[in-house]
Amino acid sequence: MVRPRGGIDLGGTKIQAVVVDGDSSVLGQARHPTPTSGGPAEVAAAMAAALREAAAAAALEPQALAGVGVGSPGAIDADAGTVSGARNLHGWTGTFALAATLAEQLGTPVALGNDVQVATDAEVALGAGRGARSLLGVFWGTGVGGGIVLDGKPWLGRGAAGEIGHMVVKRDGRRCPCGRRGCMEAYAGRAAMEARARERHAGGHKTALFKLMEHHGRTRLTSGIWARALEHGDQLATELIDEAVAALGAGIASAVNLLDCEVVVIGGGLGVRFGEPYVERIRAAMLPHLFVDERPPDVRLAALGDLGGAIGAALLAR
């Protein structure tokens, strides 16, 4: 029997842990908020706690796992087991030995990978991209991440490939959280959209977004808050989401013009929340920008949903 494996998806707001069997079926899962103080050591402790909880839900001890894989933001050195410059995590500016720290706390080997790439690899191995030789994964959430598979293999470039969120869709355009201007993420990323909404709201523009946020006990405009505001026909939310879809269409189509991949998978918090109707909208928004428009790629919704990153991370532990 193949021993169960663990997977942890380390995000800017949440840590998702799973324990899966040999077929990658989920046996147990747990979700913890990502600590916003205490730096990498605190984050590692929360990751270990989430994994222990997922293992307990599967009636297992972490030591019984064949290993644990981690999908992390920042620059990953898989051989050294380190993560550097994970800027969306608190206090993570230097290099931290995440694999060794977690391995000691969990009593099982730990392997690291890039968060977006492992989610893409999971869709190729188990989800919407099964059978595709070339694929682009687009994870539409707080930011917009991308993962690339070419000729059946992940394409990491020199370690920083796939940053589709920073494709320029408008020269000298809106300010992006990365500090540059006109990136796709400046229009489509949830963080950028929230900043824009706050600016417009402060300028006197009416919107239900922040009332909904408070009503649901949130401090941020989550994917669910955006979805509710759209259901209410909120004008500002509709306008910002329309801009996001247009930016995604232009940016993804530009990437497809370069790579000519067979499949595009749309995932991420907003992508999964909005689902198939928005995959259809993105497909339509891409079309005018596709150079070879009589043969568009297959644009599909991520099949593994919210757990894709963690399930993909568990693949690293094989």
Ligand SMILES: [Zn+2]
């Ligand atoms: Zn940018």
